[in-house]
Amino acid sequence: MPSLFETDIRKLKGVGEKRAALFAKLGAPTVGDLLRLYPRDYQDWSEVTPISEAGIDEVCVVRGEVASPPIEQRIRGGKLMHRCTVTDGVSNMKLTFFNNRYIPSLLKEGETYLFRGRIGASGRTASMVSPEFAPADRSAEIVPIYPATQGLTSRSVAQAVRSAMALLPDTLEDPLPGEIREQYKLCYLGYALENVHFPKTMEDLEIARRRLVFEEFLVLQLGLMEIKSGSRQENLHPIPGGFPEEFTRLLPFKLTGAQQRAVTEGVKDMSGPSTMNRLVQGDVGSGKTAVAAALCWPVIKAGQQAALMAPTEILAAQHYKSLSGLLEPAGVRCGLLTGGAGAEHKRVREGIRSGEIELAIGTHALISEKVEFHELGLVITDEQHRFGVKQRMALAQKGASPHMLVMSATPIPRTLALMAYGDLDVSVLDELPPGRQEIATYLIGPDKRGRAFGYVRKFLDEGRQGYLVCPLIEGDESGMMSLEEYLSRVREAFPGVEVAALHGRMKPAEKEQVMAGFAKGDTRLLVATTVVEVGMDVPNAAIMLIENAERYGLSQLHQLRGRIGRGKFQSACILISAARNPESVERLKVFKSTNDGFAIADADLKLRGPGDFFGQRQHGLPQLKIASMSMDMELLKEAQKCARRIYRSGALEGCDYRLLRGEIRRLFEKTGGGRLAL
Ligand code: ADP
Ligand code: MG
Numbered sequence: 244m245p246s247l248f249e250t251d252i253r254k255l256k257g258v259g260e261k262r263a264a265l266f267a268k269l270g271a272p273t274v275g276d277l278l279r280l281y282p283r284d285y286q287d288w289s290e291v292t293p294i295s296e297a298g299i300d301e302v303c304v305v306r307g308e309v310a311s312p313p314i315e316q317r318i319r320g321g322k323l324m325h326r327c328t329v330t331d332g333v334s335n336m337k338l339t340f341f342n343n344r345y346i347p348s349l350l351k352e353g354e355t356y357l358f359r360g361r362i363g364a365s366g367r368t369a370s371m372v373s374p375e376f377a378p379a380d381r382s383a384e385i386v387p388i389y390p391a392t393q394g395l396t397s398r399s400v401a402q403a404v405r406s407a408m409a410l411l412p413d414t415l416e417d418p419l420p421g422e423i424r425e426q427y428k429l430c431y432l433g434y435a436l437e438n439v440h441f442p443k444t445m446e447d448l449e450i451a452r453r454r455l456v457f458e459e460f461l462v463l464q465l466g467l468m469e470i471k472s473g474s475r476q477e478n479l480h481p482i483p484g485g486f487p488e489e490f491t492r493l494l495p496f497k498l499t500g501a502q503q504r505a506v507t508e509g510v511k512d513m514s515g516p517s518t519m520n521r522l523v524q525g526d527v528g529s530g531k532t533a534v535a536a537a538l539c540w541p542v543i544k545a546g547q548q549a550a551l552m553a554p555t556e557i558l559a560a561q562h563y564k565s566l567s568g569l570l571e572p573a574g575v576r577c578g579l580l581t582g583g584a585g586a587e588h589k590r591v592r593e594g595i596r597s598g599e600i601e602l603a604i605g606t607h608a609l610i611s612e613k614v615e616f617h618e619l620g621l622v623i624t625d626e627q628h629r630f631g632v633k634q635r636m637a638l639a640q641k642g643a644s645p646h647m648l649v650m651s652a653t654p655i656p657r658t659l660a661l662m663a664y665g666d667l668d669v670s671v672l673d674e675l676p677p678g679r680q681e682i683a684t685y686l687i688g689p690d691k692r693g694r695a696f697g698y699v700r701k702f703l704d705e706g707r708q709g710y711l712v713c714p715l716i717e718g719d720e721s722g723m724m725s726l727e728e729y730l731s732r733v734r735e736a737f738p739g740v741e742v743a744a745l746h747g748r749m750k751p752a753e754k755e756q757v758m759a760g761f762a763k764g765d766t767r768l769l770v771a772t773t774v775v776e777v778g779m780d781v782p783n784a785a786i787m788l789i790e791n792a793e794r795y796g797l798s799q800l801h802q803l804r805g806r807i808g809r810g811k812f813q814s815a816c817i818l819i820s821a822a823r824n825p826e827s828v829e830r831l832k833v834f835k836s837t838n839d840g841f842a843i844a845d846a847d848l849k850l851r852g853p854g855d856f857f858g859q860r861q862h863g864l865p866q867l868k869i870a871s872m873s874m875d876m877e878l879l880k881e882a883q884k885c886a887r888r889i890y891r892s893g894a895l896e897g898c899d900y901r902l903l904r905g906e907i908r909r910l911f912e913k914t915g916g917g918r919l920a921l
Pocket of ligand 1: 496497498499502525526527528529530531532533652676677780782809
């Protein structure tokens with residue numbers, strides 16, 4: 244029998260050319276894909292709540308008899324409204340419907356229906372507005388809600404899934420060998436599919452889901468392990484071993500223990516038999532740049548080039564400034580390559596081509612076609628989460644399998660790091676340079692802005708500098724100030740203080756000028772959008788005020804706050820927010836309570852899910868269909884353990900795992916040629 248994954252969706256009854264295109268849009272061009280198109284939600288009609296026990300704001304299913312025929316009314320704008328009362332024999336509930344002229348024919352006096360909706364209150368009586376309803380004699384069930392698209396409703400997807408289920412053989416082969424299912428108490432695939440789509444009870448659904456999530460994680464893990472082992476390439480750029488003492492003597496400080504460890508690990512990689520693929524993960528301010536520079540040193544001393552790619556011009560310029568300042572006196576030639584053209588651009592490109600420039604620092608400009616290296620031995624990407632795997636690869640392709648160092652300032656919970664960077668070895672900088680002070684963080688309402696400005700003033704009087712962060716808004720649809728307005732307000736509040744503005748729409752040269760002014764200390768206050776999030780390193784800046792703080796995610800706030808507290812001065816961060824919704828308030832409270840990036844990352848994951856870590860970013864990971872990185876953490880850990888065991892034992896090659904191997908191939912094929920990275 245051909246695999247269901249090769250069986251075209253048109254094989255199903257009622258699916259023709261047109262529908263097939265819609266199914267393809269939902270990611271289900273084949274019958275097999277359709278079976279793995281899981282409901283995004285379920286409506287539980289099986290549990291009926293007595294009206295008297297239905298809590299306000301809860302979504303409930305209520306069984307009620309229509310006590311009086313619906314009354315029709317015309318309201319504002321010619322809208323149609325119907326009202327009626329239903330009773331469950333003990334209590335009444337009031338229903339209101341808008342713009343549905345069929346209500347009188349659908350709801351008959353004296354008949355009983357199931358109503359599903361959010362409970363409100365109308366005086367002392369419970370109420371529902373525009374509930375869904377069905378005749379009560381229809382057997383109560385759990386209704387799957389599928390992703391739908393224009394022209395294809397959740398209901399028709401459900402129908403197609405039903406007919407797809409009918410095509411399954413009775414003895415469906417399970418990619419999870421019986422031994423694994425037994426050990427981890429996982430149900431059989433046939434049962435899982437039936438119950439993830441059409442569960443009879445929520446318990447059945449849970450059993451089905453658990454198995455599917457486990458399988459998905461297992462397949463992902465095994466795939467990543469294969470890639471990691473496959474990406475081990477012969478080291479074409481071996482460097483002599485040994486700690487680069489000569490380099491550390493150039494530094495104005497002593498490396499922290501964590502920095503030393505990371506450098507040692509990197510040198511060991513690069514002097515070993517295979518190419519280095521290493522991630523240095525460290526909170527803002529943990530000193531990743533020094534680690535990068537220390538690893539460039541032996542590469543350059545061995546006669547090769549290193550390249551450092553940063554996500555923004557600001558950051559690239561800053562790296563160039565600090566690294567050339569450090570290394571050029573020791574005879575290392577550095578070059579900066581950012582967007583644009585012109586003579587300077589050409590000169591730097593020439594230098595990179597001839598090998599005269601030994602350390603090339605830049606933005607994406609480094610991967611443009613025109614750029615050629617003489618002999619590229621080491622590629623470094625800073626703030627990795629902003630680059631996709633593809634860009635990292637593009638830079639690597641400028642050389643013959645150069646060593647790779649990836650730096651990330653986004654603390655990612657360890658389990659996730661394992662997933663996201665499955666192809667990399669990890670060094671963690673879990674120690675901040677000495678003398679750093681905890682940043683005090685305050686949360687206030689906009690009515691206290693005046694006092695906050697007074698507080699900023701105190702810092703300025705003591706000789707410090709500060710950031711005022713404000714979202715870049717044009718006009719004020721949402722009642723928020725535009726950067727322009729805010730700027731003039733700030734200027735008014737701080738007469739005699741040199742204030743400048745920095746935002747993403749400025750020309751690179753303008754930005755640079757503003758940054759230089761702030762770094763030199765000529766500018767005392769910088770009104771900025773989140774462009775300051777990465778890169779700015781001005782140790783004298785000790786106060787930050789963040790307007791509309793609720794607009795930012797936890798990790799982003801953390802990055803912002805990382806711009807202060809970089810020197811020896813006690814620093815403070817003031818969040819201004821009028822937000823009332825519990826989720827925002829919770830987020831800001833968490834942020835206030837800790838400076839620890841890993842704790843913040845964990846909280847972010849819990850509050851918002853992994854979207855922020857993995858969402859829009861092209862991380863190169865296959866899309867998960869059912870598992871959630873944040874909700875299914877425990878299963879993820881179990882699957883990780885299981886994957887390691889399978890992998891080490893070599894069992895994956897065996898015939899019991901034939902189907903699982905197929906699943907791995909299928910999952911990773913979609914992410915581009917079956918290779919995740921490198
Ligand atoms: P990251 O990139 O990890 O956020 P940076 O590399 O920009 O951090 O370093 C932050 C600041 O700390 C810089 O001003 C840097 O010079 C300084 N720094 C780095 N390592 C040390 C150290 N071991 N001791 C003292 N200061 C350090
Ligand atoms: Mg950095």
